[in-house]
Amino acid sequence: MTATTPSTAxxxxxxxxxxxxxxxxxxxxxxxxxAALGIVLLLAVFIGYLLYLGAHVISWHFLTAPPSxxxxxxxxxxxIFNSFYIxxxxxxxxxxxxxxxxxxxxxYARPGLFNSTVQFCAESLATIPSIVMGLFGLxxxxxxxxxxxxxxxxxxxxxxxxxxxxxxxxxxxxxxxPQALRxxxxxxxxxxxxxxxxVVLPGSIAPLTTGIILIAGRIIGETAVLIYTAGVxxxxxxxxxxxxxxxxxxxxxxxxxxxxxxxxVPDAVDIGNGSALVLLLIVLVFNISARILGRGxxxxxxxx
Amino acid sequence: MVGPVIAxxxxxxxxxxxxxxxxxxxxxxxxxxxxxxxxVYLASEGLRLFFVDHISPLAFLGSAAFEPDSRSPxxxxxxxxxxxxxxxxxxxxxxxxxxxxxxxxQLAPPRLGSIMKPAIEILVGIxxxxxxxxxxxxxxxxxxxxxxxxxxxxxxxxxxxxxxxxLPTVISLSEDALKSVPVTIKxxxxxxxxxxxxxxxxxxxxxARSGLTVALILGIARAIGEALAxxxxxGNSAVIPQGLLNPAATLTTEIVTDMxxxxxxxxxxxxxxxxAFLLLLIAxxxxxxxxxxxxxxxx
Numbered sequence: 307m308t309a310t311t312p313s314t315a316x317x318x319x320x321x322x323x324x325x326x327x328x329x330x331x332x333x334x335x336x337x338x339x340x341a342a343l344g345i346v347l348l349l350a351v352f353i354g355y356l357l358y359l360g361a362h363v364i365s366w367h368f369l370t371a372p373p374s375x376x377x378x379x380x381x382x383x384x385x386i387f388n389s390f391y392i393x394x395x396x397x398x399x400x401x402x403x404x405x406x407x408x409x410x411x412x413x414y415a416r417p418g419l420f421n422s423t424v425q426f427c428a429e430s431l432a433t434i435p436s437i438v439m440g441l442f443g444l445x446x447x448x449x450x451x452x453x454x455x456x457x458x459x460x461x462x463x464x465x466x467x468x469x470x471x472x473x474x475x476x477x478x479x480x481x482x483x484p485q486a487l488r489x490x491x492x493x494x495x496x497x498x499x500x501x502x503x504x505v506v507l508p509g510s511i512a513p514l515t516t517g518i519i520l521i522a523g524r525i526i527g528e529t530a531v532l533i534y535t536a537g538v539x540x541x542x543x544x545x546x547x548x549x550x551x552x553x554x555x556x557x558x559x560x561x562x563x564x565x566x567x568x569x570x571v572p573d574a575v576d577i578g579n580g581s582a583l584v585l586l587l588i589v590l591v592f593n594i595s596a597r598i599l600g601r602g603x604x605x606x607x608x609x610x
Numbered sequence: 611m612v613g614p615v616i617a618x619x620x621x622x623x624x625x626x627x628x629x630x631x632x633x634x635x636x637x638x639x640x641x642x643x644x645x646x647x648x649x650v651y652l653a654s655e656g657l658r659l660f661f662v663d664h665i666s667p668l669a670f671l672g673s674a675a676f677e678p679d680s681r682s683p684x685x686x687x688x689x690x691x692x693x694x695x696x697x698x699x700x701x702x703x704x705x706x707x708x709x710x711x712x713x714x715x716q717l718a719p720p721r722l723g724s725i726m727k728p729a730i731e732i733l734v735g736i737x738x739x740x741x742x743x744x745x746x747x748x749x750x751x752x753x754x755x756x757x758x759x760x761x762x763x764x765x766x767x768x769x770x771x772x773x774x775x776x777l778p779t780v781i782s783l784s785e786d787a788l789k790s791v792p793v794t795i796k797x798x799x800x801x802x803x804x805x806x807x808x809x810x811x812x813x814x815x816x817x818a819r820s821g822l823t824v825a826l827i828l829g830i831a832r833a834i835g836e837a838l839a840x841x842x843x844x845g846n847s848a849v850i851p852q853g854l855l856n857p858a859a860t861l862t863t864e865i866v867t868d869m870x871x872x873x874x875x876x877x878x879x880x881x882x883x884x885x886a887f888l889l890l891l892i893a894x895x896x897x898x899x900x901x902x903x904x905x906x907x908x909x
Contacts, residue, residue, distance in 0.1 A: 334806075337709065341709040341710050342722075345733075346726060404637075427644070427646075431648075436738075437886070438889050439648075441886040466644050499631070527735065529737060560739075582739075585739075593728060
């Protein structure tokens with residue numbers, strides 16, 4: 307891509323010669339490559355370092371045992387359970403509402419006050435800091451409704467926080483379905499809803515699934531919003547694995563923060579190292595499975 | 611010739627159509643309702659400091675003396691702290707993020723691009739506490755060792771952690787912005803003999819200006835709202851920071867530090883809710899700014 311025309315022909319720089327321009331181009335190219343490879347290297351360092359710190363902590367006992375309040379040797383079993391439990395609850399609320407709102411905005415809504423208000427509110431919701439949403443949850447679920455700290459309250463606060471991302475995923479997924487398919491369906495006499503349900507949604511199932519799993523990977527790492535809604539404790543003893551949505555449910559990411567900043571156990575550093583590694587591994591699994599599943603579904607439903 | 615086909619929907623299909631439409635509309639309306647509820651509840655708790663405790667907004671925003679027990683909930687130190695870490699995050703993470711965005715949209719060989727996309731997606735997914743943990747165990751010791759800071763905790767450490775955390779946001783948004791520049795403009799520039807870098811710098815970046823602005827604003831929004839990663843490495847000292855290596859506190863970290871022990875109805879609790887309300891207003895202001903930037907570019 308080197309310039310072949312004489313340097314006087316460039317309209318951009320007045321005093322200029324070809325070798326200088328080529329040098330600047332080479333330097334810039336080098337810097338951009340460095341920046342890009344730097345990001346990949348950074349991620350590799352993070353993964354390597356967390357493995358180095360945490361690999362020796364992980365054992366069957368650590369992954370399944372309940373946490374300990376004051377003595378060493380506590381595990382993270384209930385925390386892992388709570389992380390997935392709250393994730394499932396959150397998805398049960400988020401997926402139907404977000405896909406429905408996304409479908410409405412993409413397929414039905416016309417430009418106007420309602421549409422732009424929904425967009426503004428969705429963008430604002432997406433920008434609200436996690437900790438602020440946590441305090442909203444504290445006001446509504448703990449102070450007004452007197453639920454105290456509950457898994458359900460945590461899941462509902464997380465739902466509000468993640469609705470916009472999933473709405474966006476839905477809208478992008480629907481937009482990727484060719485308009486001709488909709489027209490074909492409508493021309494055959496299908497109603498708009500029939501078209502969406504039988505033609506558009508199946509056509510966008512692959513990006514939707516990928517998007518939901520990626521968002522799930524983010525939900526499982528949310529922390530600040532859960533401290534004031536789901537709490538920083540698990541029930542003691544066997545009942546630590548608790549299916550009751552009205553029980554306090556400390557998740558793994560909250561546990562990592564809590565043991566570091568408020569915990570009393572002597573092996574807090576080990577627990578932190580182990581928890582950080584487990585969280586990273588969960589995120590990696592979510593990302594990889596999103597990709598594999600997305601590819602498979604895309605092949606199955608659209609043949610691409 | 612046959613006349614135009616008139617679709618004959620069964621009445622059941624018609625009923626389904628209206629039900630579906632109603633349900634979908636309700637879901638969209640829920641988004642408005644949720645946002646309205648958040649504003650109303652946070653305002654009603656966040657304004658108590660001024661209307662129930664009768665503390666002037668000026669004493670809250672303009673004083674750095676944070677002693678809620680003696681009715682002096684000055685939040686200036688936290689506001690300065692928030693602005694400072696956000697500034698460092700965007701100064702360090704902004705240019706780097708845009709550079710990677712340029713790389714992905716203009717230079718990256720497809721094979722490398724297909725490695726970097728998931729890598730960035732993983733960086734988004736890493737929980738903020740894990741970033742905090744990395745800052746705590748990896749970055750803070752380095753800063754303690756090499757920069758002569760006593761603890762390794764402070765503005766600089768928090769700024770660096772945040773700059774990494776906002777990278778994915780800035781990268782993907784600036785990549786999108788640069789990709790949306792019509793390829794013909796780029797080709798015209800190259801055909802006139804400009805090098806690739808001249809084309810990027812003099813043609814693509816100006817053309818994508820509003821999109822890049824949006825990328826930076828949303829990076830700022832992410833940085834100013836981040837709580838736990840910052841709280842783990844900033845040192846949490848409620849004073850206006852005197853230097854880069856000094857411990858400080860931000861609006862978010864102060865909420866995290868004191869909310870757990872604040873008594874319901876106390877001046878301390880009210881002032882923390884006021885800080886949350888302030889953060890909400892900042893978030894909404896940034897979104898308004900984003901919409902303004904996009905509207906201006908559409909003209």
